[in-house]
Amino acid sequence: MPALFRHPRVHTGDNRPGVTGILVTDGVITATGDANQLAALHTGLDVVDLPGELVLPGMHDAHIHTAAVARSLVGLDLRAATSLADALALVRAHVDTMPDGAWIFGGRWDSNKWQVPVQPTAADLDQVSNGHPIALSSIDGHTMWANTEALRLAGITADWADPPGGEAVRDADGNPTGILREEAQGPIESLYEGPASGDLASLLLLAQDELLSVGLTSVTDLNGEDARAAYLRLKAEGNLKIRVTKGIPRDSLAAAIAEGRRSGIGDDWMRVGAVKLFSDGALGSRTSHMSRDFHGYPGNHGMPVMTTAQLYDAARTAVDAGIAVATHAIGDQANHLVLDVYERIRAETGTRLPLSIEHTQFLQPADVERLVRLGVTASMQPTHCTSDIALVDALLPDTDLVAYGWRSLIDAGAMVAFGSDAPVEEANPFFGLHAAVTRQRPDGTPDGGWRPDERIAIDEAIAAYTSGSARLAGDFDRKGRITPGRLADFIAVDTDITGDAVATDPGRIRDTRVLQTVVGGRTRWSRD
Template identity: 55%
Template sequence: MSRVLLRHRRILTGDPARPVVTGLLLDGEVVVAAGDAQSLAADAASTVDLPGTVVMPGMYDAHIHTANLARDLVSVDLRGARSLDEALDLLRTHVADLPQDAWVFGGRWDSNRWQGPARPDRHALDRVAPGRKIALPSIDGHSIWASSAALAAVGYTRDTPDPAGGQIVRDERGEPTGVTRESANQPFREIMNDPSTDDLDPLLRAAQQELLSVGLTSVHDIDGEDCRAAYLRLKAAGDLMMRVHKAIPVQALEQAVHEGRRTGDGDDWFATGPVKLFGDGALGSHTAYLSEAYADSPADRGISVTPPDELLRLTRLATSAGIAVATHAIGDAAAVDVLDAYERVLAEGPLPSMPDGTALRLRVEHAQHLRPADVDRMARLGVVASLQPTHCTSDIDLADRLLAGHELASYAWAGLLRAGAPVAFGSDAPVEEPNPFHGLYAAITRQRPDGSPDGGWQPEQRLSLQQALDAYTVGAAYAAGQDQRKGRLLPGRLADLICVDRDPFEVTPTELRDTRVLATYVGGTCRWEAPLT
């Protein structure tokens, strides 16, 4: 195969030993040499001059819901609503041209930001869209706001018991209000993910272009089996433009084991990832599982979605079959349960290896609010902390209000790194925007986009820019067991890179947040290019 030289005056490799080069020599999709472009030119059959101010490794989102992100492109968006009335106005406009019998999904409502006392319930939806089946996930994805017709469609009545690990919220008469939480959302999720309700393939094609445009070259996708099937169809059609590490939903774990799937199966474009388990819910939904009660609800500690014995059983089942485990834990009590299960499994012997010989990774997804002792325990066990920096800056007010008086290590990125825990960054899009430069800004400032609070929230947990970049590149690759293939522009690594309009090390944090990607290369081929202006 003919070798190609990618040339630029400033290529950031991510390698501390040689951080800047001017040339990358490629053989197919792989870098075979990195160094002085003039010296490498003799071995190249052709040369490509890269655009922009700086070239840097492609970003790797360690936790993203790409199917949900894709569906949101054509769903009602309530994130901008600041009251119940505003949310209902947006919904009324959205449903006006839809068939009466069509399900209405989307939403991303955040009642924590609404002004006034009105809260979501089925009666409000019934007023603006009578008889319609509506199921709208909250911004954090852990609650659903449903209409009366939607509740009837899934069989929820006053006599329906709460499922284990979930809640059908009820009024003072015992009637469902229209809000469900955690495992009680599952019947709606199954309808949302039913291939007959939408055509995911074209939506994913559009979504991957959005992700490439913000500099993402690889993702850990956390969505369902329908998403897996859609990606495999895109790959077979030659339409997959970014690399996908695809998680297994817990509902499909036994099927995956039966089929012989193992973490790391596949190739550089599409590979099997970990099973996704759930320890709890989310802070904004009051379902994050805490050791102490919520400050505004003295009888409420959240929801333990998966009991400790079941977490242990599922972790054993997965790892014994060669499947890594990534468990959602936002509250400190949930993190305790998850780490207890991991510690017991690790004590039983070494974990199996992936097909390439790399040991399976155990991960805690979010790890937002930890007991200080568990920061060190994660490091001691080698458990990956899979974190999303913009969750911190979005949740500052929420954490201050709901966790007042709790002694916790919250969004403890610097503390985890100091302790020696592996750290990977992602976005959790569409809960947050997928743009990794927004995450970098949050990680180094711990401030909202407007620069508040002064000095950052709990500023001792701020990271250096290099630490944050590492978490978005080689850290995310390590979480997948792919750090020998991705994350740095070195010989033997994949030629996944982005060309940007400014040097991240020579701009202010605000300017960093506004970085524009000019071109995204995956496997040495330009997969996205900014339109000419």
């Protein structure tokens, strides 16, 4: 039966005023306009009055690791730790709840924010391990803290050679200290991401409700093939409630091509996305590839994870097979080199496949125009900016780089898509909208925002989190706005974040609560 969804305030995303009704048939929006007029023109409607103060298009997280989000529901969380001692106490408490010999995974530790920012070691973890192998990812996911048992099981010893794009930190005698950076995490990840993490499909079923509850109706997932298999299982069982664009890990690219996967293949619930490549690491781990040294760390300007030649070969292989490319780049030198690769591929192939830079945190000013000219999407996560303020000020003081520059990019005509990078940051898109508009931490600091010239308007931020993400996923004609012909994905919230009251008190954006989430014309989550 066709349904008429009614609400006095509908933000359609295309600047159409006066919409109070959304007519939906078979999961697709067939008309929008005045609710009374729509009701008069159509009989036999199921009328649904949406709650709250505003209806928005469903949010689309352009960069999220949903398998990691799902595993975080049962994994160890060290974000509350303010010191090494705190972290070890939390590990000990978690160990006591686990069966003998089980892997301890999770983490999300951030030694940069500890009262004494020391680098932890395997020996520290060994004190509280009680025989368990332990592997704990840092908050940015680019560093792992492992104990001696985990290192042993993975074969990481003094004789183990660092892989390209990775490093096992070593002591004066050459023994691994327990800190693994970038690609050096792989041997342990391959061990604990299997049965040790539980049934991923069941965890994703729980995670879906978490994501729906914050207004996400679509995600671009950048986890591995195990997540793809789990989503396919949920879909086959009729349990997929959120739309998924599924990325391809670099090490699965050849197999994906052999299977015939191409970007865009699939249906409205699950489609093939881009291959995920890496140019560098992360700022917090001081592995982001910069054109200058980090302040206080002479000789350290980060590290490339893949050489330019490797990036080109992988990206060209993907494009030739009809697969889009999404490349992680944080440092300005990493972004510059990715643009070099993309420029060469555009020139050689003329491809119109989506090419994106994931994070796009630091750009050389001249590269802003180049990104626009090449039609590259800046896939950004606004809460990274507000989480990193102190880190940027410490490591890159007085930098003249374009830093988390969504205003500069939008003004230059760039395509911008927003996401969260959860579980590195919280998945809640209203946290990201707040960060994009204010450039302030949750406590309202700094006054006026950090680098306030890069703030954007709420309408621009909403667009980046909806139509911008849909465009990058190749779904702009089906998602991202509340208009006829698009999928009936929308949310009702308790705050009119587009109104004058919020304009004078933008902190309210962050406090916004979702009351109802509709996907495909059906209520998939409700606060009631």
